[in-house]
Amino acid sequence: MKILTIQDISCIGQCSLTVALPILSMCGWETCILPSAVLSTHTAFPEFVCHDLTETMPDFTAHWKKENIKFDAFYTGYLGNEKQIAFVRDIFQELGTEQALTFVDPAMADNGKLYPAFDLHYAEAMKELCFQADVILPNLTEACLLTDTPYQEQYDSDFIDSILKKLKASGAKIIILTGIGYTPDTTGVMIAEEQQAIYYSHKKLKKGCHGTGDIYASVFTGAYLHSRNIYQAAKLAADFTLQCIENTVNDPSHWYGVNFETVLPSLANNLK
Ligand code: PXL
Numbered sequence: 001m002k003i004l005t006i007q008d009i010s011c012i013g014q015c016s017l018t019v020a021l022p023i024l025s026m027c028g029w030e031t032c033i034l035p036s037a038v039l040s041t042h043t044a045f046p047e048f049v050c051h052d053l054t055e056t057m058p059d060f061t062a063h064w065k066k067e068n069i070k071f072d073a074f075y076t077g078y079l080g081n082e083k084q085i086a087f088v089r090d091i092f093q094e095l096g097t098e099q100a101l102t103f104v105d106p107a108m109a110d111n112g113k114l115y116p117a118f119d120l121h122y123a124e125a126m127k128e129l130c131f132q133a134d135v136i137l138p139n140l141t142e143a144c145l146l147t148d149t150p151y152q153e154q155y156d157s158d159f160i161d162s163i164l165k166k167l168k169a170s171g172a173k174i175i176i177l178t179g180i181g182y183t184p185d186t187t188g189v190m191i192a193e194e195q196q197a198i199y200y201s202h203k204k205l206k207k208g209c210h211g212t213g214d215i216y217a218s219v220f221t222g223a224y225l226h227s228r229n230i231y232q233a234a235k236l237a238a239d240f241t242l243q244c245i246e247n248t249v250n251d252p253s254h255w256y257g258v259n260f261e262t263v264l265p266s267l268a269n270n271l272k
Pocket of ligand 1: 044
Protein backbone atom coordinates (compact mmCIF):
# COMPACT_ATOMS: atom_id res chain seq x y z
CA MET A 1 0.00 0.00 0.00
CA LYS A 2 1.48 3.31 -1.14
CA ILE A 3 -0.05 6.49 0.28
CA LEU A 4 0.56 10.01 -0.96
CA THR A 5 0.01 12.66 1.67
CA ILE A 6 -0.16 16.26 0.50
CA GLN A 7 0.25 19.03 3.07
CA ASP A 8 2.83 21.51 4.31
CA ILE A 9 6.06 20.94 6.17
CA SER A 10 6.01 23.11 9.28
CA CYS A 11 9.64 22.71 10.33
CA ILE A 12 8.71 23.34 13.97
CA GLY A 13 5.28 22.70 15.44
CA GLN A 14 4.40 18.98 15.38
CA CYS A 15 1.72 19.23 12.73
CA SER A 16 1.02 18.36 9.10
CA LEU A 17 3.81 16.30 7.47
CA THR A 18 6.01 16.02 10.56
CA VAL A 19 3.07 14.21 12.17
CA ALA A 20 1.53 12.39 9.17
CA LEU A 21 4.79 10.83 7.99
CA PRO A 22 5.82 9.11 11.25
CA ILE A 23 2.25 8.03 12.04
CA LEU A 24 1.51 6.52 8.62
CA SER A 25 4.92 4.83 8.61
CA MET A 26 4.22 3.45 12.08
CA CYS A 27 0.98 2.05 10.68
CA GLY A 28 3.12 0.12 8.21
CA TRP A 29 2.34 2.07 5.03
CA GLU A 30 4.79 3.30 2.42
CA THR A 31 4.27 7.03 2.83
CA CYS A 32 5.13 9.37 -0.03
CA ILE A 33 4.87 13.11 0.44
CA LEU A 34 4.07 16.13 -1.70
CA PRO A 35 4.83 19.26 0.36
CA SER A 36 2.51 22.20 -0.37
CA ALA A 37 4.78 24.71 1.38
CA VAL A 38 7.69 24.81 3.79
CA LEU A 39 7.17 27.01 6.84
CA SER A 40 9.58 27.93 9.62
CA THR A 41 6.78 27.11 12.10
CA HIS A 42 3.04 26.58 11.82
CA THR A 43 0.88 29.68 11.56
CA ALA A 44 -0.20 29.82 15.21
CA PHE A 45 3.22 31.26 16.08
CA PRO A 46 3.15 35.10 16.19
CA GLU A 47 5.34 35.19 13.06
CA PHE A 48 6.35 32.61 10.50
CA VAL A 49 8.26 32.39 7.24
CA CYS A 50 6.49 30.52 4.43
CA HIS A 51 7.95 29.30 1.15
CA ASP A 52 5.06 28.36 -1.07
CA LEU A 53 5.53 25.34 -3.36
CA THR A 54 2.53 25.78 -5.67
CA GLU A 55 4.77 26.01 -8.75
CA THR A 56 6.97 23.09 -7.68
CA MET A 57 4.20 20.57 -7.12
CA PRO A 58 3.35 19.97 -10.83
CA ASP A 59 7.04 19.40 -11.66
CA PHE A 60 7.17 16.63 -9.08
CA THR A 61 3.97 14.94 -10.21
CA ALA A 62 5.06 15.19 -13.87
CA HIS A 63 8.14 13.20 -12.93
CA TRP A 64 6.03 10.60 -11.10
CA LYS A 65 3.77 10.26 -14.14
CA LYS A 66 6.83 9.56 -16.33
CA GLU A 67 7.84 6.86 -13.85
CA ASN A 68 4.28 5.50 -14.00
CA ILE A 69 3.94 5.77 -10.22
CA LYS A 70 0.40 5.27 -8.86
CA PHE A 71 -0.91 5.61 -5.32
CA ASP A 72 -3.39 3.40 -3.47
CA ALA A 73 -4.57 6.20 -1.21
CA PHE A 74 -4.34 9.98 -0.88
CA TYR A 75 -4.52 11.94 2.32
CA THR A 76 -4.56 15.73 2.18
CA GLY A 77 -4.26 18.28 4.96
CA TYR A 78 -3.23 21.95 5.08
CA LEU A 79 -2.87 23.28 1.52
CA GLY A 80 -1.55 26.67 0.50
CA ASN A 81 -4.21 28.20 -1.75
CA GLU A 82 -7.13 27.55 -4.12
CA LYS A 83 -4.80 26.70 -7.01
CA GLN A 84 -3.33 23.87 -4.94
CA ILE A 85 -6.81 22.58 -4.11
CA ALA A 86 -7.64 22.41 -7.84
CA PHE A 87 -4.32 20.70 -8.50
CA VAL A 88 -4.98 18.10 -5.80
CA ARG A 89 -8.26 17.24 -7.53
CA ASP A 90 -6.27 16.54 -10.72
CA ILE A 91 -3.80 14.41 -8.75
CA PHE A 92 -6.67 12.26 -7.41
CA GLN A 93 -7.80 11.70 -11.01
CA GLU A 94 -4.43 11.05 -12.58
CA LEU A 95 -2.17 9.39 -10.04
CA GLY A 96 -4.43 6.90 -8.26
CA THR A 97 -4.83 3.18 -8.78
CA GLU A 98 -8.33 2.11 -9.82
CA GLN A 99 -9.48 1.53 -6.23
CA ALA A 100 -7.59 4.48 -4.72
CA LEU A 101 -9.21 5.99 -1.63
CA THR A 102 -9.16 9.71 -0.84
CA PHE A 103 -9.06 11.16 2.68
CA VAL A 104 -9.44 14.93 3.03
CA ASP A 105 -8.86 16.87 6.21
CA PRO A 106 -10.01 20.40 5.26
CA ALA A 107 -7.46 21.81 7.78
CA MET A 108 -8.45 25.46 7.39
CA ALA A 109 -10.09 26.63 10.62
CA ASP A 110 -10.71 25.96 14.31
CA ASN A 111 -12.59 27.49 17.24
CA GLY A 112 -14.88 29.48 14.92
CA LYS A 113 -12.04 31.11 12.95
CA LEU A 114 -10.21 30.51 9.68
CA TYR A 115 -6.43 30.05 10.04
CA PRO A 116 -4.50 33.28 9.26
CA ALA A 117 -3.54 32.31 5.70
CA PHE A 118 -7.09 31.61 4.49
CA ASP A 119 -10.26 33.44 3.47
CA LEU A 120 -13.78 32.45 2.42
CA HIS A 121 -12.67 31.86 -1.19
CA TYR A 122 -10.37 29.15 0.10
CA ALA A 123 -13.22 27.62 2.10
CA GLU A 124 -15.39 27.68 -1.02
CA ALA A 125 -12.73 25.82 -3.04
CA MET A 126 -12.31 23.30 -0.22
CA LYS A 127 -15.97 22.30 -0.62
CA GLU A 128 -15.21 20.92 -4.08
CA LEU A 129 -12.40 18.74 -2.76
CA CYS A 130 -14.37 17.52 0.27
CA PHE A 131 -17.50 16.60 -1.65
CA GLN A 132 -15.58 14.35 -4.03
CA ALA A 133 -13.50 12.61 -1.31
CA ASP A 134 -14.25 9.16 0.12
CA VAL A 135 -13.67 10.35 3.68
CA ILE A 136 -13.64 13.87 5.16
CA LEU A 137 -12.45 14.76 8.65
CA PRO A 138 -13.61 18.28 9.48
CA ASN A 139 -13.86 19.82 12.93
CA LEU A 140 -17.05 21.74 13.69
CA THR A 141 -15.72 25.10 12.45
CA GLU A 142 -14.71 23.52 9.15
CA ALA A 143 -18.02 21.67 8.84
CA CYS A 144 -19.84 25.00 9.35
CA LEU A 145 -17.75 26.61 6.59
CA LEU A 146 -18.42 23.67 4.26
CA THR A 147 -22.18 24.00 4.81
CA ASP A 148 -22.50 27.82 5.04
CA THR A 149 -23.74 27.47 8.60
CA PRO A 150 -22.88 30.17 11.19
CA TYR A 151 -20.53 28.65 13.78
CA GLN A 152 -21.98 28.09 17.25
CA GLU A 153 -19.89 27.50 20.34
CA GLN A 154 -22.91 26.02 22.14
CA TYR A 155 -24.89 23.41 20.24
CA ASP A 156 -27.08 20.37 20.68
CA SER A 157 -27.46 17.12 18.78
CA ASP A 158 -30.09 18.65 16.45
CA PHE A 159 -27.54 21.23 15.31
CA ILE A 160 -24.95 18.52 14.64
CA ASP A 161 -27.50 16.35 12.82
CA SER A 162 -28.44 19.28 10.60
CA ILE A 163 -24.79 19.83 9.69
CA LEU A 164 -24.32 16.16 8.85
CA LYS A 165 -27.46 16.24 6.72
CA LYS A 166 -26.20 19.29 4.80
CA LEU A 167 -22.79 17.68 4.25
CA LYS A 168 -24.41 14.52 2.90
CA ALA A 169 -26.78 16.50 0.67
CA SER A 170 -23.73 18.18 -0.85
CA GLY A 171 -22.17 14.81 -1.67
CA ALA A 172 -20.01 13.95 1.35
CA LYS A 173 -19.62 10.19 1.72
CA ILE A 174 -17.97 9.17 5.00
CA ILE A 175 -17.87 12.06 7.50
CA ILE A 176 -15.76 11.99 10.65
CA LEU A 177 -16.74 15.14 12.53
CA THR A 178 -14.20 15.75 15.28
CA GLY A 179 -14.28 17.64 18.56
CA ILE A 180 -18.01 17.23 19.29
CA GLY A 181 -18.96 17.33 22.97
CA TYR A 182 -22.39 17.64 24.59
CA THR A 183 -21.21 17.99 28.20
CA PRO A 184 -18.38 20.12 29.67
CA ASP A 185 -16.23 17.08 30.52
CA THR A 186 -16.58 15.08 27.32
CA THR A 187 -15.66 15.38 23.69
CA GLY A 188 -15.89 12.95 20.81
CA VAL A 189 -16.44 12.23 17.15
CA MET A 190 -19.53 11.75 15.02
CA ILE A 191 -19.00 8.99 12.51
CA ALA A 192 -21.52 9.33 9.69
CA GLU A 193 -22.07 7.27 6.60
CA GLU A 194 -25.14 6.93 4.36
CA GLN A 195 -28.18 6.80 6.66
CA GLN A 196 -26.46 6.18 9.98
CA ALA A 197 -24.41 8.22 12.42
CA ILE A 198 -22.62 6.85 15.48
CA TYR A 199 -21.18 9.00 18.25
CA TYR A 200 -18.02 8.02 20.14
CA SER A 201 -17.23 10.14 23.18
CA HIS A 202 -14.50 10.16 25.78
CA LYS A 203 -13.25 12.44 28.52
CA LYS A 204 -12.19 15.96 27.61
CA LEU A 205 -9.00 17.32 29.10
CA LYS A 206 -9.00 20.92 30.30
CA LYS A 207 -6.37 21.99 27.83
CA GLY A 208 -6.91 21.84 24.07
CA CYS A 209 -3.69 21.33 22.13
CA HIS A 210 -2.61 22.57 18.73
CA GLY A 211 -2.11 19.94 16.01
CA THR A 212 -4.49 17.31 17.37
CA GLY A 213 -6.57 17.41 14.17
CA ASP A 214 -3.54 16.31 12.16
CA ILE A 215 -2.76 13.51 14.61
CA TYR A 216 -6.37 12.37 14.50
CA ALA A 217 -6.63 12.38 10.69
CA SER A 218 -3.27 10.61 10.25
CA VAL A 219 -4.16 7.82 12.69
CA PHE A 220 -7.66 7.45 11.25
CA THR A 221 -6.26 7.13 7.72
CA GLY A 222 -3.53 4.68 8.71
CA ALA A 223 -5.93 2.54 10.76
CA TYR A 224 -8.84 2.60 8.31
CA LEU A 225 -6.63 1.30 5.52
CA HIS A 226 -5.96 -1.73 7.74
CA SER A 227 -9.42 -2.53 9.07
CA ARG A 228 -11.74 -0.84 6.51
CA ASN A 229 -13.95 -0.27 9.54
CA ILE A 230 -14.78 3.40 10.10
CA TYR A 231 -15.95 3.03 13.67
CA GLN A 232 -12.88 1.05 14.76
CA ALA A 233 -10.52 3.50 13.06
CA ALA A 234 -12.37 6.55 14.47
CA LYS A 235 -12.23 5.13 18.01
CA LEU A 236 -8.57 4.17 17.74
CA ALA A 237 -7.69 7.65 16.48
CA ALA A 238 -9.70 9.31 19.26
CA ASP A 239 -8.10 7.20 21.98
CA PHE A 240 -4.62 7.82 20.57
CA THR A 241 -5.18 11.59 20.33
CA LEU A 242 -6.38 11.68 23.94
CA GLN A 243 -3.27 9.74 25.02
CA CYS A 244 -1.08 12.28 23.18
CA ILE A 245 -2.78 15.21 24.93
CA GLU A 246 -2.40 13.46 28.30
CA ASN A 247 1.28 13.12 27.48
CA THR A 248 1.55 16.88 26.90
CA VAL A 249 -0.66 18.70 29.41
CA ASN A 250 1.83 18.58 32.25
CA ASP A 251 4.35 20.53 30.19
CA PRO A 252 2.90 24.07 30.03
CA SER A 253 5.78 25.37 27.92
CA HIS A 254 4.81 22.94 25.17
CA TRP A 255 1.93 25.01 23.78
CA TYR A 256 2.48 24.55 20.05
CA GLY A 257 1.86 20.83 19.54
CA VAL A 258 1.46 17.48 21.25
CA ASN A 259 4.11 15.02 22.34
CA PHE A 260 2.96 12.11 20.21
CA GLU A 261 6.37 10.53 19.67
CA THR A 262 6.57 8.53 22.89
CA VAL A 263 2.99 7.28 22.41
CA LEU A 264 3.69 5.87 18.92
CA PRO A 265 4.62 2.37 20.18
CA SER A 266 1.16 2.00 21.71
CA LEU A 267 -0.37 2.87 18.35
CA ALA A 268 1.53 0.04 16.71
CA ASN A 269 0.35 -2.34 19.47
CA ASN A 270 -3.29 -1.26 19.17
CA LEU A 271 -3.23 -1.79 15.41
CA LYS A 272 -2.31 -5.45 15.81
O1 PXL B 1 -2.50 21.76 12.22
C1 PXL B 1 -2.97 22.36 11.10
C2 PXL B 1 -1.93 23.23 10.48
C3 PXL B 1 -1.08 22.71 9.52
N1 PXL B 1 -0.14 23.45 8.91
C4 PXL B 1 0.00 24.75 9.21
C5 PXL B 1 -0.81 25.34 10.19
C6 PXL B 1 -1.80 24.57 10.81
C7 PXL B 1 -2.67 25.17 11.82
O2 PXL B 1 -2.53 26.27 12.25
O3 PXL B 1 -0.63 26.62 10.49
C8 PXL B 1 1.05 25.57 8.53
